[in-house]
Amino acid sequence: MGYDWEFVPEGANRTPPVNSEVGDKADKLETAISCYQENPKVYTSEAFSYDRLQAYTNLIEQLLACANDGELNNILQANQELIDPEFLQVMENCATWLEQQGNNNDAAWLRYIPQQLGQYLNPQAGSIEEYQGFLLELLEAEAESNDPAVVYTILQRGQHLLDDTFPQLLQQFARNVFSQENAQDVAFTAGVIQNLCNNIAQFPLGSRANNLEIAITGYQTLSEVYTREAFPEYWATTQNNLGSAYQIRIRGEREYNLELAIAAYHLSLEVYTREAFPEDWARSQNNLGNAYGDRILGERADNLELAIAAYKLSLEVTTREAFPVDWAMTQNNLGNAYSYRILGERADNLELAIAALNLSLEVYTREAFPERWAGIQNNLGNAYGNRILGERADNTELAIAAYNQSLEVLTCEAFPEQWARSQNNLGNAYRDRILGERADNLELAITAFNLSLEVYTREAFPEDWARSQNNLGNAYGNRILGERADNLELAIAAFNLSLEVRTREAFPEDWARSQNNLGNAYGNRILGERADNLELAIAAFNQSLEVYTREGFPEYWARSQNNLGAAYNNRIRGERAANLELAIAAFNQSLEVFTPTAFPTDCLRTGRNLGHTANFIIEDWETAIKGYNLAIEAVENTRLQALNPQRQQEILSDAMDVYHGIVQSYLNLNQKDRALEYVERSKTRYLVQLLTDRDIYPKGNIPPTIITELDRLRRAIIGEEQQLAIQEQTRNRGVILTPDQQKQPILNDYTHLNHLKQELNQLIDREITPIDPTFSLTQKVQTIPLTEIQSLIDQQTAILEWYIAGDSIMAFVVTSQRLKVWQSSTTDRDKLINFIKDYREAYENNKTEWIKNLNSCLNQLSKILHIDELLELIPQDCTRLIIIPHWFLHIIPLHCLPLQNGQFLYQSFSKGVGYVPSCQLLKLVKSSQRENFDRLFAIKNPTRKGLKPLLGANLEIERISQGFDAEKTIIIGESEASEQTLENRRQELQASHCIHFSCHGKFDNKSPRDSALMLADPEGNLGESANLTLAEVFEKLDLRECRLVTFSACESGIIESKADSISDEYVGLPSGFLFAGSSSVVSTLWTVDPLATTLFMTKFYHDLKRISIQDQGSIAIVLNNTQTWLRTLTSKKLGRIKNNSEFQKLLIEAFADNKRDRNKFKDLLEAAVKRQPYPFESPYYWTAFIATGV
Template sequence: MIMRVWLRNMAQWLAQGVNRLEYKLFLLELLQAERIQSNSDTTVVYPILQRRQHLLDDTFAQQLQQWSRNKFSQGKTEEVADLAEVIQNLCIDIQQFPLGSRANNLEIAITGYHTLLEVYTREAFPKDWARSQNNLGNAYRDRIRGERADNLELAITALNLSLEVYTREGFPYEWAGSQNNLGNACLYRIRGGRADNLDSAITAYNLSLEVYTREDFPYEWARTQNNLGNAYRDRIRGERADNLELAIAAYNLSLEVLTRKAFPYEWARSQNNLGNACLYRIRGGRADNLELAIAAYNQSLEVLTRKAFPEQWATTQNNLGTAYSDRIRGERADNLELAIAAYNQSLEVLTRKAFPEDWARSQTNLGNAYSDRIRGERADNLELAIAALNLSLEVYTRDAFPEDWARSQNNLGGAYQTRIRGERADNLELAIAALNQSLEVLTRKAFPEQWATTQNNLGNAYRDRIRGQRAENLELAISAFNQSLEVYTRDAFSEQWARSQNNLGTAYGNRILGERAENLELAITALNLSLEVYTREAFPKDWARSQNNLGNAYRNRILGERADNLKLAIAAYNLSLEVYTQTAFPIECFLTGRNLGNTANLIEDWETAIKGYNLAIEAVENIRLEALNPQRQQEILSDAMDVYHGIVQSYLNLNQPDRALEYVERSKTRYLVQLLTDRDIYPKGNIPQTIINELDRLRRAIIGEEQKLAIQEQTRNRGIILTPDQQKQPILNDYTRLNHLKQELNQLIDREITTIDPTFSLTQKVQTIPLSEIQSLIDQQTVILEWYIAGDSIMAFIVTNEGLIPPNPPSKGGNSEVKGVKVWQSSAEDREKLINFIKNYRDAYENNKTEWIKNLNSCLNQLSEILHIDELLELIPKSCSRLILIPHWFLHIIPLHCLPLNNGQFLYQRFTKGVGYVPSCQLLKLVKLSQRENFTRLFAIKNPTRKDLKTLLGANLEIERISQGFATEKTIIIGELEASEQTLENRRQELQASHCIHFSCHGKFNNESPRDSALMLADPDGNLGELANLTLAEVFEKFDLRECRLVTFSACESGIIESKADSISDEYVGLPSGFLFAGSSSVVSTLWTVDPLATTLFMTKFYHDLKRISIRDEGSIAIVLNHTQTWLRTLNSKKLARIKNSQKFQQLLDRVFESKRDRRKFQDLLEAAVKREPYPFANPYYWTAFIATGV
């Protein structure tokens, strides 16, 4: 043991010895090279440093110090001085070396200068001492390790010490150099007043220029002019516009000497600095200035390449990103993508470890770009912004970088103000807190311009604030805007002045205190003032924003003629929309288009209203497509549903119900329609089947991952009270797997498909479905009844294949007609009754099931009256014998086909060829394209074994009877223990080949997270829990049922569709949607927790009759289902008793029930039903729950 330890220690000692030898040889090689090369010539040393840059670390610094001290102690004075000169030059070269670790290089230089100062005493070597102090000051100025503020103080101290020897009289050249360097340190100084520091820098540079004249020292003069430009660019005192012009003049002077040919590196740095000045320039056209900045940065990058000058390349990329963020010309969305790309590139070099301050700056800028980003999901972009800004604050602490900390707090406040995720009220409080923190540092005295910016942002947050008194918040907003305007004068800061005027106008437009009429006049005045600066040519986006806000003020104006004000509002909105296009500014286009539509409605200018609403719809559909998960797509559409209502009503007002119906359809089932449209897009040409299979697998995997992200989005933090710290954290979805799958899919297409079919695309735009196409989906005996619940009425669109429908009888809400379509519209009162009805219906179902069952019949009667079913039937030609129902919103959860009529019948009885359902006409079209004709292969899931659920008593009987209609060799029954999701996966091929799939199992609808709605498969030990369930999300990902004619759910709540009050986009999210997407052309499902006996009887009868008709015929499923409902409803006690007591039935029970206990329980159910005379299943609860969806 002792020997092993000794050997290990010896090995480490020898290794260290070898290591020290390597460093020593490297140092000696460098010193020899320094002796060879002349001053300012790095051609000998730099290749050595580049080749062995891995040795430039703390160990090298120690070796340099130890070796130097040793040599200094042994040599003669002349030899020591000569060696010290060589070491000084080596330290300078390492300090300026552009490769390797910048932090390490600076530490080596600092160590070297301190070592030299042990030899170069002020008394013995005053000039060399001063030179080392000057170099030490430069190194501390750029130092990365340690506190930035401390390093800059050390730099200033060292430089002032050098100036005690380097006097103007004794050493004019060196004095000028140290003055220039002192200016650089003051330029970046953190301690002391920022304005004082910048003026000290300018003083130092101007002193330097008294010696560094262009005639005597052109290079040094040019370098100092460049530095002077930096100081004027950031200067606080004086007029901002004047300072920036002085900066630009200084940069241009420096570039007269620092040409690309003579001084490529310095030329590139000056171009970068010139770009910075143009970026913030006030005079001249803003758009022109930004183009000049971009041009300057791009020129700089021609020299400052990543390979040659990685740090400077990264810094310029950061600056270029800022210019693209602010750019006016070109597409705004494109510019922001270029900005984000540039920031991300800069962060590849400016890592937190190597360049923490620069890393934090790039993170701040990246956060700002994500805040403004147009492409991608808006909610995600804002979370990415918050994440980046919070990262910057890990470096930008208040103590170390107070100004940068305050600026990041200001930016963070802006991101929280517009944040979508989290509670809106919480986010606004976080915004106000961040902005107030910012103002603790960015005081009016020290940072007037930034103080004014933060006051402006604080005003925006108070204007939108939810907590506190609304009137008081608006007063605080107005006060903040007015304070910002005390600094932002029109002459000094015209652009910022205009921004604050715009914001002040919006605050006055909403003001509660004071006279409303006077406030609106103040709003109009402020907005018109903003437009004097915000011209379309110079500031198109800001001009459009002010025009939109001006439109709002005119729309609400009290003084003047109402009609004239509304015309002025419409004119302003139209001007705004010339810039706010659906592609360039989709969010703003949506909001302004909505404003235009609503305002035109007030004067009954329906054409203009349609224009506004249509632009808003086009924009919101673009926004929706950027969302990466279907839940966000659904939320985006729900938030915009009022514009669909508006355009539908406007077309009806113009007596164009056909166009109104197009927009009704456009608002429904968008996600599912897109999925079905894209599902059957395949490449042309001779593509191997293995490639097609992989294409399908990846597409389904992507859809499955989207569903999982949707569940995550919908269920995140539900019911959880977040702490203040938790509220601050970014809420980011993990798109890693989704992005990986998409990348894999794109690679497959590029590798295997594009060469054969270069035109292949994964998706295509879903076109609106016109009336003529809808009519082509049905024959002359079929009618479509499509409901639409608008903002103030219930609408019913009746579509036939006929020409003109007979004129309407008088109705409560008015009517419209055109060939083949008729519209009935309710009163607002009826809509209110419907909302209340649904609320009471749901409350009873969820909280008092017994009472709900008891009152179901009267509920359906009440709904029939609210929907005026008998009145609607009068609009349908008597020749129509088949009805297709398209519910809307919460009507999806009601058995509309069973609504009672005044004549004592039910709605379905009026139509001999059946009443079925489809989610939308678009879905009807797509399902018809995949209609199946075969019906010979059965795949059945029977009574999965569950520890947590009761056995379904009738499931075995049900499956036994159903299977009798199919040939034994074409029947697969998976039962009890085997009825698991893993079995379905193992028998996927048989499942895919099936024509009829029947689930006899428990089911549940998850109202909080509909995509988690599931069929409950086998989990005998209870170990799997939720993992045992076949969820809707998994159906989308895993099932391919393109041979399937019918999927039947003999399961509870299997047909319920998401229909919450806040989900009005009608996206049709529920188990039927998954199986329709999987390929089945029909789905039979249930709308509530069904009675087990009634379900068993219903399913056996349904399948018995189904085998006796032609399954190929459209509507055949619905016909049989309706007949079965009549049979069950009218089944009397005597007939049920005969069935129960028959020998054949009893033998059947003996065969299907293995447990005598379960057999007895089933018999008890039958006996109880027989006693409910005269019709055991007359209550709608037993027979109305079953619906047929599809064709």
């Protein structure tokens, strides 16, 4: 039994705040601190803080623990920002103290290290005079030009001087000048220094950490001059700038830097009130929102709420009309906050995020703001990548498209850091991609992560490097190409590399994420001892949960709980019962957060894990039902969000094991009625929803024109959904794409569908809601309980509902009084799968052999399905049977399966055996029975280039029409039988009680929604426009007056029955005409002999006109009787028919324009007469016809 593990990916849109306070550490860290406290020689300027000392001592601890020069060099490269003269002084003091304690080896090691530091110290640092000259040059340029480009040129030339000496000099210079100048000169100089600090803070070259320290020192110094009392406005500006610098500061503890930033923004807002300084107030509110969004201390959920509140306050002033650029910037920030929001519904938050980011893009266009436009595209990609509503596959394609657009501007040459970020995010999107080949997508993901690592080196971007290593590990963990064992080793190596930077002390959240992922890799690991690997996995998950608390990180907490549960479920060591108890507990905890609405995908995963563990291992079926039920609710929520029926079907198909599990669990509890409810719940969901919604109309005095427009828009939407489903099926047909094509997003165009839905909503709001405020266009389809199923049938009717589960075949026998269940062995289930495979292969590749063996095939299937045994479960007084097939049983004439007594199944029921797709469809179709049966609309032999006319079609229609009133009969044939003619005569078609198609058709097994009836070619225009497609039937036809639709040729009764799709959505021509309104459909499961078809249809309609058509099952009765008639028709009786004068006359009239075809038909007739004693005894001739409906 496999269990769903989940790796936790990361984007790089916003680096998560992760630094936590350093607590008690190992003895060597305590030693380092002690040596500082006991030795007074350490450099102690105002620029040297206790936070800096903590960073030094952390580094010294690492150096004391390293084993060789290679490791030493790696540590030094990763911590270049800390290597300065002060660090050397602290290290010498530690060495001295260690020597005093008798630890000569460690002391010697610390004194050896400075020999390796030459490349990390600043060899270009100049004299004090050079620093002074550099500072004065910068101040003069700033004062004279006020142009960042001019200042940046000087900074670039002297960036080697932007070290820890520079801020001290700047501070000393400022204090000297401020103490000597008058107030006016002080204000001017302070303004110049303020601008210089702003430019240095944003300077992209040199040491980012040094640049920010210089800016912070400058702002702190300015605060001494710009006091709140003397210069409140300038003071507030300085506080705002100081907050911005602290927010992105590299040195010091990240969490404390953010607290300093928040404090500075709040101080700024004490002066920048909305009334006095609305624009500055709004800007500081935006900055405050950014700081709260990054904040580490406090509850993450609360911080994000504070961020959102600040952004909203900012937007009250920075409107689009007054401040479009600021408005766009804040919309972008608000979108990011909603993307990460914890409170509220996750799905709603992501929609708000996408809306805000799209608003931002209305101002930040590519032409006007290319860099910012690209950055927002990156953010938008992150939001789409996490989106819950809509198609998961399409959301991922939208994410890929956004990242690719971002990369069109953010090139590696011009914006290497941003380029690497987008490559990282693009890798995540490819890893999660649904469309295209999974193996190819994962290779694209690995390529993207490796590209990002070309820029994100450990030395230059240690945090981003660790992030991309983590994501690369995820991709290797899921990789398909290559050896699975090797890929998992690569994943483990990448996660461990990530954890070299992501320590718990420095990056607790990221550390927890990588621990979770490392646990997954160990849980799946092939190399090594399985027991050892699972212990490592459990340890890693438990470590991740030390940081991922439910309060702070509910989503990640729940994900790690799910993974921990899977590990305990598989655990080898310890007591099995105790491990399973821990697994169940972890799954239950996970499901407290992963609800069906908030996290449907995760809920499905964890609910499945809980259900399978409880069902298959500990046999706690009530707990299994709880897990499965939550999973099913999540599946159905996701399915309803899907924008086309193809995706709805795929979603259901991917979760069928969950339906199987809950059905079996209820059977194990002997709750057969509940098991049947879930069997029904898994079948024909899309068609049931359509039929349910079709019959919902508003109450009150609604004008007929509004009802007509309501119907039109409903059908147009359904037609567009069908077309989108066709597109989805077409693009998933296994077409081999080039590498460039694989990289491109595969997007459905939902523009027209969305426009139609908007039209419909506007119609309801404008015309219907004022009259019927309670009108709901759609309603949730409720499950149909056993009592309601039983109310659909009388005491003489039984329902035989099939269900093919994962390890058995089930048959539910329902009568008005009771429910019985039969279950096969796993062996029989396997036999059935193999039988269907052979059956279809023979049908598709060797039709002659298939016809020859059809009788033996049906005998074989009858034994596999234990038909005689099942018949004993049906009361003998039942005279009517309704069969509900499942999966590929839809393509088999089950009613004609042979019994041991020599009869066929349908012969055991005098009132017929018919079919329905599900009990819910039986309910819907039964409620729309038709009483009249005197209007015939027939299509015969449309002229179609490249297709031969159907032999016998004209004769068939002539005989059928004789049973109807000539004035109420419409026959369209040959060239007139075009789609345009049907459109022109749609009203007559829709008023008909019987519609008969005697024409070619096609069933497309690869794309069933492409199935169509093939009409006459329009003049001068050949091809698809001559087809009546399934999508058009859904969209255009309203047949609610129709009692019967008959297809007398082609594979009209076949529905989708792919081996890899067991959702049983009943997609085929019958489904379209049932939706259109017909209460019954007669169709064929294969292309039948034309003579047999003509004889069958002639007899069928002849007898149909002689019974009460309103009676339930009447069409099935006549069809079954006709099958018996054709099967037992003797060659002598056929000869009498052949020689009958009336038949000869009809034959001449029917083939008056085509003697050649008449001769062919006669030849068929002659050949049949010679097949003695029963010309049509073979099941090929008579079993293909089935009646679906009531």
